[in-house]
Amino acid sequence: MAELMINGDRLWASLMEMAKIGATPKGGVCRLALTDLDRDGRDLFVKWCKEAGCTIKIDQMGNIFARRPGRNNNLAPVGTGSHLDSQPTGGRFDGVYGVLAGLEVIRSLNDHGIETERPVEASVWTNEEGSRFAPAMVASGVYAGVFTLDYGLSRADADGKTMGEELKRIGYAGTEPVGGRPVHAFFETHIEQGPILEAEGQTIGVVTDAQGQRWYELVLTGQDSHAGPTPMPVRKDALLGAAKVIQLVNQIGLAHAPLAVSTVGMLNVFPNSRNVIPGKVFLTVDFRCPDNDELTKMDAELKAGVAKIAAESRLEHDLKQIFQYDCVHFDESCVAMVREGAQRLGYVTRNIVSGAGHDACYMSQVTPTAMIFVPCIGGISHNEIEDAKPEWISAGGNVLFQAMLAKANELPVTGKSAESVAVA
Numbered sequence: 001m002a003e004l005m006i007n008g009d010r011l012w013a014s015l016m017e018m019a020k021i022g023a024t025p026k027g028g029v030c031r032l033a034l035t036d037l038d039r040d041g042r043d044l045f046v047k048w049c050k051e052a053g054c055t056i057k058i059d060q061m062g063n064i065f066a067r068r069p070g071r072n073n074n075l076a077p078v079g080t081g082s083h084l085d086s087q088p089t090g091g092r093f094d095g096v097y098g099v100l101a102g103l104e105v106i107r108s109l110n111d112h113g114i115e116t117e118r119p120v121e122a123s124v125w126t127n128e129e130g131s132r133f134a135p136a137m138v139a140s141g142v143y144a145g146v147f148t149l150d151y152g153l154s155r156a157d158a159d160g161k162t163m164g165e166e167l168k169r170i171g172y173a174g175t176e177p178v179g180g181r182p183v184h185a186f187f188e189t190h191i192e193q194g195p196i197l198e199a200e201g202q203t204i205g206v207v208t209d210a211q212g213q214r215w216y217e218l219v220l221t222g223q224d225s226h227a228g229p230t231p232m233p234v235r236k237d238a239l240l241g242a243a244k245v246i247q248l249v250n251q252i253g254l255a256h257a258p259l260a261v262s263t264v265g266m267l268n269v270f271p272n273s274r275n276v277i278p279g280k281v282f283l284t285v286d287f288r289c290p291d292n293d294e295l296t297k298m299d300a301e302l303k304a305g306v307a308k309i310a311a312e313s314r315l316e317h318d319l320k321q322i323f324q325y326d327c328v329h330f331d332e333s334c335v336a337m338v339r340e341g342a343q344r345l346g347y348v349t350r351n352i353v354s355g356a357g358h359d360a361c362y363m364s365q366v367t368p369t370a371m372i373f374v375p376c377i378g379g380i381s382h383n384e385i386e387d388a389k390p391e392w393i394s395a396g397g398n399v400l401f402q403a404m405l406a407k408a409n410e411l412p413v414t415g416k417s418a419e420s421v422a423v424a
């Protein structure tokens, strides 16, 4: 039987259409979570899904579920999806590729006139990036029961606006409960956001695992004073202390090479005036490693190192861990389904560990989950120049189609407790 394929040109065209929303000068996008531009992207996705015959449900964290009915709508659905929110200097593929690949599967099921046993759902997860509102993946985290709904809705941006207020403002404060319903399996398609697949000439990355993460916020407090008359020995220079912490964070990453990575991504200096010794600095730390024990050691080294630097520089310090999840091992039967589909379609394939976090990381806590990676140009992402080849985008969509179809036609295991769910 000729393998069923998606319409890659249509998927590419949808990606380019969505990329017009929040387009930035260097060819990227800026659609920060719950801004008007995020709303516009959501509205376009919902419009396309309705045109494809889906019903739409939105939960209290603003997660969107576009459902294509199956033969038996009492069965748990097969889900796929990712995010539409972007980094401030984000690209046209991060997140949105997984959202629109899910829509393309639904469009292709329609084209091929296929009725699946189970319903199929394409989803959009709120605030995956953790850029405007920290932490990352907070809405899929609420869905997975890792965060409470109150915690999620109370996340505030730098201006003190909360996710709850912004969801209401853009019209995506849904009424559906967040999570707590069976999902038969979940797949997320994503660009690798790193250099391996392209460098090795691979088309599909079969994602077996995702590395663990720890995010910290540090406030160093010294004393603002005049840059002229204040003698060097008596200064309490918070920015000098921060410079030493930035060096420490880099050294910790290097000390746990080759797998660990460490980043200081944000630095706010107060009062940030050229002739005032900075009295306060806020900075963020991002640790990642595919080994939980290494992350624990890095955590201890950070805490000890920051305390030493603060004492030596006569600074107060407030170091908080704001986000953490352990390494993720994806469901082996779903991973095998991705691998077999890719090989059946003749794609060059390799196993890979995800360096980035994804909503699939939290979904793996509530349902069998796997991810499909495709290369991106130069391995660059979280950058306006992020790019991919149309043939890669089509390949990932075809592998997703195979996996979703297989899972959507799986009948309940006989004898298993009734899996039927009340159709809300």
Ligand code: HGY
Binding pocket: 128, 129, 130, 136, 137, 355, 356, 357, 358
């Ligand atoms: O930080 C991450 O890995 C993702 O982009 N939120």
Ligand code: MN
Binding pocket: 083, 094, 095, 128, 190, 357, 358
């Ligand atoms: Mn992403």
Ligand code: MN
Binding pocket: 087, 094, 129, 382
């Ligand atoms: Mn991202």
